[in-house]
Amino acid sequence: MLIVNKSIRIIDYENNRLLTRETPASFDEYVSELILHINTNTSVREYKTRSRLTEVIGSILNIFVNNTDIDIVLSRTNVIANRLLNKEIDTQGRIGHLETNVQKGSLIQALLYNDEENTYAYLLAKVEHSDFVDDSDFSFKTGFSKDKKTIWKSCLFDLADPEAEEFHAKVYSNTGAKFWSDDFLELDEMISDETNTLKAFKAIDATLNQNLRGIVTPDHTIIRNAIISYFKSNEHIDYPIMIETVLGQYDPVDLDVEKVQSIKEKMLELPEKKKFDQQFRSVSKVINARIKKIYKVNEGIELKITDAVVDISNTISAYRDPDGTQYIKIKTNNEDTFQRFKSQQ
Numbered sequence: 053m054l055i056v057n058k059s060i061r062i063i064d065y066e067n068n069r070l071l072t073r074e075t076p077a078s079f080d081e082y083v084s085e086l087i088l089h090i091n092t093n094t095s096v097r098e099y100k101t102r103s104r105l106t107e108v109i110g111s112i113l114n115i116f117v118n119n120t121d122i123d124i125v126l127s128r129t130n131v132i133a134n135r136l137l138n139k140e141i142d143t144q145g146r147i148g149h150l151e152t153n154v155q156k157g158s159l160i161q162a163l164l165y166n167d168e169e170n171t172y173a174y175l176l177a178k179v180e181h182s183d184f185v186d187d188s189d190f191s192f193k194t195g196f197s198k199d200k201k202t203i204w205k206s207c208l209f210d211l212a213d214p215e216a217e218e219f220h221a222k223v224y225s226n227t228g229a230k231f232w233s234d235d236f237l238e239l240d241e242m243i244s245d246e247t248n249t250l251k252a253f254k255a256i257d258a259t260l261n262q263n264l265r266g267i268v269t270p271d272h273t274i275i276r277n278a279i280i281s282y283f284k285s286n287e288h289i290d291y292p293i294m295i296e297t298v299l300g301q302y303d304p305v306d307l308d309v310e311k312v313q314s315i316k317e318k319m320l321e322l323p324e325k326k327k328f329d330q331q332f333r334s335v336s337k338v339i340n341a342r343i344k345k346i347y348k349v350n351e352g353i354e355l356k357i358t359d360a361v362v363d364i365s366n367t368i369s370a371y372r373d374p375d376g377t378q379y380i381k382i383k384t385n386n387e388d389t390f391q392r393f394k395s396q397q
Contacts, residue, residue: 053087055080056119056172058162059126061133063178065140065154070133073158083162086177090206094320095290096222097329099207099239106238107135109209109219112163112174116214119163129161132176139236143229155180155204155226172211178204178232205232207239228288228333241329248332252291253283253339255326256319263315271307273345274364275299275315280343281360284336291330295319349380 058079062071090096101109111128118124140154147154155178162175180202206224220242223233233239243251256279264272278298283289299316323330340359347355361367367383384390 053084054165054167055083056163056165057115057125058083058160059129059133061130061159061161063133063137063140063157063159065137065144065156068137068141070130070137083160083175086160086179086203086206087162087164087175087208089203090175090177090208090222090224093206093224094292094323095330096224097233097331098242099221099223099233099237100242101219101221102238102240104217104219108132108176108237112209112211113214115163116172116174116211132161133159136178136236139231143231143235157204169212172214174209174211175206176209176237177206180204207232207237223331225331230333241332243327243329243332245333246335246338248328249283249289249335250338250342251326251328252289252322252332253279253342255322255328257342259315259318259322263311263318267307269307270305270365270370271312274305275302276345277357277361277364278302280339281362283334283339284360287334289332289334291323292320355380355382 058075060073060075060079062073064071104110104113111131115125115128136159144154157178157180160175160177160179164173164175165171166173203224204226207221209219209221211219221237221239223237223239225232233241257276260272260276275298279294282294282298286294295316299312299319302312304312322328343357343359345357347357349355355368369381370378371381372378
């Protein structure tokens with residue numbers, strides 16, 4: 053991958069200004085590593101342009117056509133950087149009262165050429181902006197450290213067909229904020245949030261059922277409930293992080309650790325196999341109908357779970373008397389129900 057041209061702009065939204073930073077030759081290595089990181093990053097989402105005339109893609113195409121004209125390249129990279137500056141100022145104005153700040157950083161832009169495939173791509177990346185120690189003189193400087201590789205947001209436009217009416221892009225965001233993809237880049241999701249949520253949940257549920265078929269274990273209930281809870285309590289889903297959160301440190305009740313690891317690995321393969329994005333906004337209402345689970349308890353009695361249960365292991369438990377009689381014990385916060393079943397003893 054050859055870097056045709058590149059730029060760095062520090063986005064200083066607090067003072068409403070852009071700061072230009074020169075890119076030394078050694079910076080090519082950083083950009084190359086950045087591209088490798090983005091291309092191998094599983095936490096990305098597929099987007100498409102709304103028009104080839106919107107400001108960012110329009111500027112990118114102008115840069116592509118005139119990539120040897122320094123003045124045009126400089127002008128259009130500044131147009132893109134100024135757009136991000138303005139969108140960050142607007143966003144900070146909306147969220148400032150929440151005691152939340154837009155992450156400060158630098159915008160990297162690069163036109164890339166793949167000489168093996170004879171195709172072009174355009175990189176935009178918002179990277180961490182902080183104080184760091186310069187190894188050359190051990191002084192503190194402000195900017196970004198090439199050793200951190202902390203990427204807040206990125207976008208890689210595919211320019212394989214520069215004459216196309218629609219362009220596709222791989223987008224990463226470390227938060228659920230839509231200003232990067234929607235306001236700044238003016239992109240639309242290839243797959244809707246509703247479809248992603250439903251596809252992901254159905255695929256996870258099916259994987260659990262298939263891998264635990266014939267195995268009656270509380271692990272199934274606990275893992276399924278944890279997945280439901282994650283969908284319900286997190287607006288922004290980063291799929292690999294969700295699976296790692298639920299299964300990475302999971303302590304099984306009676307499954308062996310190897311079985312849990314196998315299930316985890318199969319779940320991590322699901323986005324590619326079942327064609328849903330690695331990142332999306334959770335629309336939990338679309339899975340409500342699929343959450344319901346009914347368990348037979350006794351003749352004429354069923355236990356129905358309709359939502360995520362907080363601390364399910366301590367809310368619903370099973371035990372067996374010395375004489376072999378089996379019981380289900382359910383914690384209740386409903387006084388009427390409690391009174392209806394209260395023992396006379």
